Each structure stands twice: as structure tokens, then as C-alpha cells.
Amino acid sequence: MSSIYHTLAKVLDNRKVGASFYLLVLQDSAIARNAKPGQFVHMRIGASCDPLLRRPFSLHWVEGDSFEILYQVVGRGTGLLSQVRRGEALDLLGPLGRGFDLKGVRSPLVVAGGLGIAPLLFLTQKFSGERPTVLIGGSTKEEILCEERVRALGAEVRIATEDGSSGTKGLVADLLATTLSSHRSVFACGPTGMLKEVAEICQRKGVSSQLSLEGRMGCGVGACLGCGVKSKAGGYKRVCSDGPVFHSSEIVL
Amino acid sequence: MVDLSVKIGALELKNPVMVASGTFGYCTEYGDLIDISRLGAVVTKAITLHPREGNPLPRIWETACGILNSVGLENVGVEVFLKEKLPKIRSMATKLIVNVAGSEINEYVEVVRRIEGEGVDGIELNLSCPNVEKGGMTFGRDPQLTHQVVSEVREVTQLPLLVKLTPHAAAPEEIAQSAISAGCDGLTLINTFLGLAVDIETRRPRLGGGRGGLSGPAIKPLALHLVCEVARKVDVPVLGVGGISSGEDVIEFILCGATAVQIGTANFVNPETALNCLDFIRDYCKRKDIERITDLIGKVGV
Numbered sequence: 001m002s003s004i005y006h007t008l009a010k011v012l013d014n015r016k017v018g019a020s021f022y023l024l025v026l027q028d029s030a031i032a033r034n035a036k037p038g039q040f041v042h043m044r045i046g047a048s049c050d051p052l053l054r055r056p057f058s059l060h061w062v063e064g065d066s067f068e069i070l071y072q073v074v075g076r077g078t079g080l081l082s083q084v085r086r087g088e089a090l091d092l093l094g095p096l097g098r099g100f101d102l103k104g105v106r107s108p109l110v111v112a113g114g115l116g117i118a119p120l121l122f123l124t125q126k127f128s129g130e131r132p133t134v135l136i137g138g139s140t141k142e143e144i145l146c147e148e149r150v151r152a153l154g155a156e157v158r159i160a161t162e163d164g165s166s167g168t169k170g171l172v173a174d175l176l177a178t179t180l181s182s183h184r185s186v187f188a189c190g191p192t193g194m195l196k197e198v199a200e201i202c203q204r205k206g207v208s209s210q211l212s213l214e215g216r217m218g219c220g221v222g223a224c225l226g227c228g229v230k231s232k233a234g235g236y237k238r239v240c241s242d243g244p245v246f247h248s249s250e251i252v253l
Numbered sequence: 254m255v256d257l258s259v260k261i262g263a264l265e266l267k268n269p270v271m272v273a274s275g276t277f278g279y280c281t282e283y284g285d286l287i288d289i290s291r292l293g294a295v296v297t298k299a300i301t302l303h304p305r306e307g308n309p310l311p312r313i314w315e316t317a318c319g320i321l322n323s324v325g326l327e328n329v330g331v332e333v334f335l336k337e338k339l340p341k342i343r344s345m346a347t348k349l350i351v352n353v354a355g356s357e358i359n360e361y362v363e364v365v366r367r368i369e370g371e372g373v374d375g376i377e378l379n380l381s382c383p384n385v386e387k388g389g390m391t392f393g394r395d396p397q398l399t400h401q402v403v404s405e406v407r408e409v410t411q412l413p414l415l416v417k418l419t420p421h422a423a424a425p426e427e428i429a430q431s432a433i434s435a436g437c438d439g440l441t442l443i444n445t446f447l448g449l450a451v452d453i454e455t456r457r458p459r460l461g462g463g464r465g466g467l468s469g470p471a472i473k474p475l476a477l478h479l480v481c482e483v484a485r486k487v488d489v490p491v492l493g494v495g496g497i498s499s500g501e502d503v504i505e506f507i508l509c510g511a512t513a514v515q516i517g518t519a520n521f522v523n524p525e526t527a528l529n530c531l532d533f534i535r536d537y538c539k540r541k542d543i544e545r546i547t548d549l550i551g552k553v554g555v
Contacts, residue, residue, distance in 0.1 A: 003285050004285040004286055006524060006525065010344055044522065049469070049470040049498065049522070050317055050318045051315060052315055052318055052319065052320060052470070052518070052522060053313075053315050053320060053521060053522065054521070054522065091523075093286070093524070110408050122307060131383070146455065153409035162370055192376075199423055213482040215530045216310075216311045216312075216313055216314075217313070218320065218322070218521045219276075219278075219282070219520065221278075221282045221283060221286070221524075222278060222282045222314070223276065223277055223278030223282040223283060223310070223520070223521075224275070224276060224278070224322070225275075225278070225298070225307065225327045226312045226322060226323045226324065227310075227312070227313070228307075228312065229310075234306070235304070235306045235307075235327075236306065236307065236310075241282070241288070
């Protein structure tokens, strides 16, 4: 197992990139140099005991000693995070969790639902030589994030929006059903309903799929048994330490 | 040189800072992040006779300066614990206390019987879990049942025996006396306080298990008060636990009668909390010319 670091990362930028989406750029060599796609950092927000718990964020992009986090303001923690300014420092544990399994990947297809693109841009970075197919979905075009950056990595990008404001009208899972052909490895992140459909479509076509999950976490290192996902083998697996990325064959959504 | 060592019955700790059951997994999860050998002792997740799946998700809900949890004693069971988890903990050069839970008296006895002779340093009986239907807090609220389970466990073990109490007994000192008269060597005060959070959109509890146990800084004054009340009435060491997040908190608990303390929820916030507490209490003793940490126990002026 690789090491976990507890560091103070320097904030290089924290800017609004959509209605409620923000891009945070941080500098920390230990995390940047050891991070694998699909892993996350566990961030303390503020120095007081309210909010008390750390918040987990996927690694979105890694370059040299710096890395990015794409987040949405959904509550108090992320609201406070959106106020953090360049030059401040953030207390992080990371890189944490089991990322995507990249062994023997052939013809990758990546499926992102809304903020699900967060861990998948870093993954697509690793596939840039292989011309991956990347499907990005959202309810409206405002939820289609990172389209240009994904294209710049040499990926073939297709878009689906529920209201038809960009790309195909409909769900990204339906787009997957019509796109999936010669691909042998599917990687997905997004709402649970979408992940469930992705897993089913892949299973029907005999393609392996890896899913990146969210969890309501305490410790982030597998100690508190707070987060979990039902295991096919019975009981629960830890999202934080057994995941957050799982082969769909391991879990029940 | 300040002497930080403390004794709990026959259990000798190099310092009074431990980590609390349920917040430190099987004691190896934080191995990359802190030097566990510096801790006075570690306490495992509660171990039961058979593996337990635990309660439905979600299991954690953050509240103001605290968390509600309803994990429901998920654990691998004593057999897997002994075979797979214990060998890894034994190499960590700190004292190891195994927290034991059960749904009935025989289960506690059987788990302890299997742990006896396996090279652990102590047992902490969990008579206080709020998140299970049978066992746990049901025992710890009843003086007779407490006496019965502690005395039956006492018969099968020579190991130092701690009893972890619930704050929800009508008279905690009565439960404490029952445990002591049944032969325990120390009392851990306290487990979590029952609490509830509700989603007003769905009108359902936030936790899959319904209610949960509240921990974190929110409960510190409540825990400190109970430690103070019980410690002055009993003649066995008290281990203080409940919302401790800093060295100042540790000194407060010791002044109120705790011989040692357990860091719980604060491990999630900052894994170095226990080690920071240790550095603080050493400096505090130096600054106050205190030679032995034990000189501070119970020295609060109330």
C-alpha cells in the first residue's frame, strides 16, 4: 500500500467555473506525485470544530507539484470552501483510497454524469495516447463540465443532456447503450441511479465496468466504518479504503 | 523529566493517552499517519463472537461540533480478529486493549475466553453501545445485569478488565459500583449519548439505523461532568472519554479524576490529535513543576 500524507497544501486558485461549480488549484508535491486517478483527498475546512468532519474530494487533474479539485457548493462545508482565497493553506490527508485499476485496459470508454467528471478528467489524462471515448451527461448544458479540456486530451467526446440543450437529448446512460461497441473497459462516475444503469448495460454487453462512488465519510482511512456500499459477497465494503472505485462485479448499488 | 506513566490495575501504560474504541478501527489503519507506538494504549473496534454486518447506511451524520453514528458494531468477529487483525497490531509496540461486545452474557464470556492467552494487554467490556437492539446499553443501564456480565467475564480472564459505561443509566455511579464489586479493574466513561437528526424533506431520520450515538466536542462538558461525579465515588481508575480534542481537554479530564483518557472522534478530524495531546501534557507538567502526571488526578477544586 502506498503512503498517506498529512499536509498543508497551498491554494494557488479557487475560482467559480459554473452556476455552483468551483475549481480549486492546490500545490503539494507529496500528494501530486503519489496520486493515482480515482483517489481522493480528505480536506479539513476551517480550523474550528464546526464543521467538524473532513470532506472528501476526488483528484481532478494533476500536473507536476500541483493538482485540481472540481467541486459543487452543496452545503456549509463546500460553501466555506468557496470562500478560501489564493495564498491560504488547506489541511489535507491523501492521496486516499483505491483508484481505478488500469491493468490491461483496452479501448477505454469513460462516462461522466454531472460532477462525476471530477475524477474522470485525471483518468482521461492517463488515456491520452489511446483516444478514449468520453461521454458527458447532465440535466442541462450548464452541468456539462470540462468538455474542452477532455477534447484537448485527444478524446472523442459525446454529450447528452436531459433537456437537449447540448448534444443528444436524454440520459448519458442511454447514450452509453448506443455508443458501446468495440470498447473493452468502461469507467464511470455520477449519481447512483446512473451508475446502476451503466453497470447493467456493460454487464449485458460483457464489458467490465469500474465505478467511482461517493460516500458519507468519517475518517477516510477505513477506521470508523461509517461509509459503505453493499458487497456482492455480503456485508459492506468501505467506500473510503476498499474504494472509492469498485469493479461493478464487487458491489450492489 | 516528567513521569507520564499510569497504572490501571495491573496494566501499566507509558502515558495516559489512548485512542477510543470505534474510532481507530483495528488499530493499523492510521499506521501511515502517526507513530502508534507513542500512544499509551490502543483500543480496538468492538469484537463480537460472530461477524456482524452492522447497521444500514447512512451511518454518520455531522451535527454542530459533533457526529451522530449508528455503525451497529460491524466487525469481523473474534475468530477473524485473532487470525488476521491481531498479528498486525501486536507488532506495533503499544498496549492493546480489545473492546468486547455481545448480545447476551454468554457471548461476552465466550469472546473473552478466546482472547485470553492471545497476547493482548486488556479487555474493555462494551456495556454501552446505543446502536444495537440486544445487548450493549441494555446491560449497562441495569446494575444487576452489569454485575452478572462483569463477574462471569471475570471468572474466565486474568487480564486487566475495563468496563465502558453508558451516560444513559439512571444512576451511573450505581452501575460503576456494580462493575467494581464484580471485579473490574477500571471504568471507561463514557460511551456516546443517544441523539437524533431528521431529514425534513423525507421526514425520516438522517441515519439508516434511526437514532445514533453523539460524540465529538459537543459532548465534552457532559462527559467531563460524569467523570467528575463518578471518579470521586469509586476506588478504581477511571478512563475519561468524550469529545477530547486537545491537550487542555486531557488535563481537564485528569483534574476531574481520570487516570487516563481516550481520544475518539478527534482522530477523524486530525489523526495527530493524540500525539499533540501527549506533547501538551508533558509541557504542561514541566511548566507547572509537576513530576508525575498522577499527581494531577482528581485535583479539581469542586
